[in-house]
Amino acid sequence: MNSVFASGFLLILCFGLVLGLSDFSLSQSQSQSSIGSIRNEPTMVSNYDRIDEVKKQCRSYLPQTQNDKQPYSKRLFKIKDRMSFVNGDWWQDLDKAPIMPLKLRGLNRLNGSNALSSLDETETNVYDPSSPSNFVSFWVTNVDRAHRAKNSVNVNGILKLGITIGASFGSRPHENNPTFTIYPGHSELSISFQGIVSDTDDSNGETVMCLLGNTMLPYRYPDKSNPWDWVNEPGYINQPPLIQDDQILLVIRYPKTFSLTQRGIYGSLKSLNPKTSQKYFDEVRLSSSLSGVVNYEFSSDKLVSKACTPYPYKDEFVDTGVEMYKGADFCLILERFTGQDFPLTVVPNWKCNGTNEYCSKLGPFDTDASIKATNGSFKGVLLSIQDVRCEEASLTGKNKNNRGSKFTKVAAVIRVVPPSENYYNVAQRSGLNNMTLSVEGMWEASSGQLCMIGCRGIVDRDFNSCDSRICLYIPLSFSIKQRSIIIGTISNVDEGKPANESYFPLAFEKQVRPYELYDQYTASHPSYKYSKIDLAGSVLERHEPFSFGTVIKKSLLTFPKLNDKDSYLVGLSLLSEDLTLHHPAVPDSGRTRSPLRADVQFEILSIGPLFGHYWSQQNDSITEEEIPKESEKTYTEKQLLLNVSGQISLLGLGSEYGNFSSVFVEGLYYPVVGKMYLVGCRDVRASWNVLYDSMDLEDGLDCLIEVVISYPPTTTRWLVNPTARISISSQRNEFDPLFFKSVNLQTVPIMYRAQREDILSRRGVEGMLRVLTLSVGIGLIFSQLFYIKENSDSVPYISIVMLAVQAVGYGIPLVTGAEALFKKSKSYDEDSSVLQKSQMIQVIDYTVKILVLVSFSLTLRIYQKVWRSRIRLLTRAPLEPNRVPSERGVLIVTAVAHALGFISVLVIHSLQSWLVELEEYMGLVQDLFLLPQVIGNIMWQINCKPLRKLYFIGLTIIRLLPHVYDYIRSPIPNPYFSEDYEFVNPHLDFYSKIGDVLIPVTAILLAILVHAQQKLGYEKLAGLLDFGKFRVLPRRSVAYERLSPVVEAEMTSGVDRDRKEVDIE
DSSP, rough: OOOOOOHHHHHHHHHHHHHHHHHHHHHHHHHHHHHHHHTSSOOOOOOOTTTHHHHHHTTTTTTOOOOSOOOOOTTTGGGGHHHHHEEEEEEEOSSOOOOOOEETTTEEEOOSSEEEEOOGGGGGGGOOOOEEEEEEEEEEEEEEETSOOSEEEEEEEEEEEESSSOOOOOOOOTTTTOEEEETTEEEEEEEEEEEEEEEEESTEEEEEEEEEEEEEOOOOOOOOTTTTTTGGGGTTTTTTEEEEEEEEEEEEEEEEOSSSSSEEEEEEEEEOOOOTTTOOOOEEEEEEEETTTTTOOOHHHHHHHHOOOSSSSSOOTTSSOOBOOOOOHHHHHHHHHHHHHOOOOEEETTTTOHHHHHHHHOOOOOOHHHHTTTTOOOTTTTEEEEEEEEEEEESSSOOOTTTTTTEEEEEEEEEOOTSOOOOHHHHOOOOOTTEEEEEEEETTTTOOOOEEEEEESSSSSSSOOOOEEEEEBBBEETTTTTEEEEEEEEEEEEEESTTTOOOOOOOEEEEEOOGGGOOOGGGGGOEEOOOHHHHHHHHHHHHOOOOOOHHHHHHOOSEEEOOTOHHHHHHHHHHHHHEEEEEEEEEEESOSOSSOEEEEEEEEEEEEEEOOOOOTTTTTSSSSGGGGGHHHHHHHHHHTOOEEEEEEEESSSSSGTTTTOOOEEEEEEETTEEEEEEEEEOOTTOHHHHHHOOOOOBBTTEEEEEEEEEEEOOOOOTSSSOOEEEEEEEOOOOTTOOOOOOEOOOOOOOOOOHHHHHHEEEEEEEEHHHHHHHHHHHHHHHHHHHHHHHHHHGGGGSSSHHHHHHHHHHHHHHHHOOOOOGGGGTTTTTTTTHHHOOOOHHHHHHHHHHHHHHHHHHHHHHHHHHHHHHHHHHHHTTTOOGGGGOOHHHHHHHHHHHHHHHHHHHHHHTOHHHHHHHHHHHHHHHHTTHHHHHHHHHHOOOOOOOOOOHHHHHHHHHHHHHHHHHHHHHOOOOOTTTTGGGOOOOGOOOOOOHHHHHHHHHHHHHHHHHHHHHHHHHHHHHHTTEEETTTSSOOOSSSTTTOOHHHHHHHHHTOSSSSOOOOOO
């Protein structure tokens, strides 16, 4: 037996060693492969062997050389940076000769346009409406400094052209291996070029680059209706059919100056092959803009004056009472709040009272099919502000009052992001088209208004597209109706144009987020004005009537509140953190399970006088002295009620809940009962017909909404379900078009800041309970070992099957890493990174493993003594083997009993995964570990006491503790997990409340039976259970009569003078 365990241990050790070596070899191979890839990366080799051919083909594009000029040297060292660009736009004519395909499930992209064909009808239902993006990037890789001409210089470059969904073209390909690659959702063509760069003579001219290229083009079939049929064949990704082409001409024109009207880069990619050739493709148009390394020139004062005189321009945000930012860091704040991660939302034209066509226009921008499909609601339409440039300046002019005053010049690009395209991809675009505005203007601190002129797409010589006015603000005051940190409008400069040539002023905004409030912005003291507190008080009165349960809750439970140890502002900031919710949730409808799940995000915007968060070491925007005295007085008088505002975002709710995703809330927090009583406002500005029919809206917001949020207590979290509940209800009648069904949600269990810091979670508590129970169990096993030493005559009657059940219970965790005890009471936060990284939890885990190993070893020691005693008993009476207890019958009866029990469990649990149920049932087998001993005592008809009373009663109590704990604690339903995670799904919980009662009762009955069998003996027990003709136990046989005292003494001493000692180690 010992050899079996030793072999198993060695097998496990070897398996772990193999895994370790495989991981090590894998990491080594990965590191070597990465190093090898770096070393094997081809070196960019410059080549100018086609310059004569370039001069011939580019003669009509390059300006004529002037003999009186010196060799081309100006800005020579800046050519690489100035003339390289990434993520530009490209397009082709339709239905002629496309340059590349795109494979998208059942869709074949024919060319660079938005047209799709060869649609497989069987896959239309899986088509993603996100349209592919056409990207082009170009890099100058080498400048031939040694062979400069009078007005030109030779260069090498590489161009990457492609169609993609969800990717960009910012990384440069290998120049020495230009080729075509394709996979679903992405096609990419790289072309290697060599050519000439030359400048025109006039100061306002341009720089022209003309190059010849070489690549491997994708092969196009002659059939124009299906030129890319090969993309439907298997293996096209690994070996697409390619054809070599070196007759590709690229011409790119750059402006010499970078300004409002001269910031675009334009070019064309042409095939020099005849149209009958398979290599021929239609001309590809390119568009981009100068990169960030080029200095911007603010030279459009006349155009700015056309849009912004008189300054400030009187738009809808002037004189509204909203305080605007007027500090010195306007540009820094603007850049931070308009970066790639901060899109602007387009506001529907809800104030427009014109025709539907007029009110549905997206300002000066062109619209695609996805924008038109919004019917003027502009749902999902975003704006991206790119490449913000600023320059300090002074006013000049006849006005003596303004002369010499400081202002800031600002320039940028505003780009429309349609709902059909990925925002992050579009935000990286650099091409200019009719969905972009190049803007330039001025910002003055006295008004806080940024006024700019906007030029749409490509700007002609007459500046006809420069007819838009942009006004932008950064507010400092907020309310339930003003939640935007950036607001602005885009309007027509010529307000006298007819409706068919004009558009309604387009508004845009960016909602504030608490985590964004830091640095220079908060130094300007942003604030929140509460306006719904009285209505929130009415909500409190309706939902918090006097009751006995409320009195008990107030006296026994504590909820998140201000900490007296912290300063007032620090306490408010920490409380705000505890009240913030970012958790999954399910409908709180009392049902055991629901397929509907939602992600709840509740962010606190302000609490009391604190707006945002208080960064004591990084931000001094608010100090204790600046808190209004009336605020402190109000808090002191009311003692507990706190004003609070925030925003609730719900993601994943179905149409049955009203199709809304966010609600602005404002109201009261009552920390005595841990509840918020709030008034909510939701944005309904996109509902055109409703706006005209409803007269009770507030600036396009439906504020007839009540919200109640209940938080779990900070104490007794192991006995009370630590989940938050959210109730959102409409106060309108059911026939109102803005009415929605009440939303009642329950989150997954949450944890407060202090509990995370102290690691006081269920896992920590259960870990300490495991340590305690295992320690007590080890003491009980030691007591049985001492009992065996003093009562060796009864050792053979200890059931080996019982010991095997205990050994398996201890051994499984050593092999699988599972928990030894309390496994069925898995904590909801077991996967929390905070807990996993906690040293306390790690110490507990290691301690548990050591104690389990000790318990396993001591159990094997008892087994060894029982086995040795039976061998010695057999050697003392070789002619009477029936006197030695046999485990065969015990094992068969026990196995049959548990087999029937397991089948019953499968039937009760509707035949769920038997592996899952088997794992759970193993816990039940361990709980009923005394069952083999009871069966053995009956079969062996014992008249002794093989088990110490403290041992079997103590182990029974230890096995029952998890059930008691599981019964008295609150059930923790975790709706975050789907049915796929059956091991943590509460709906598949094997140990129900009934099981937590029946299993302990059964285990206690087994302990009582063992006690009665040992105390009374078989004869007395059989006599007590003799009911005349009906006998529960059969009459005693002579099979297991004890040996004479002399033989027992010899067995105990281990001395046998007549036979050789058999020693079983």
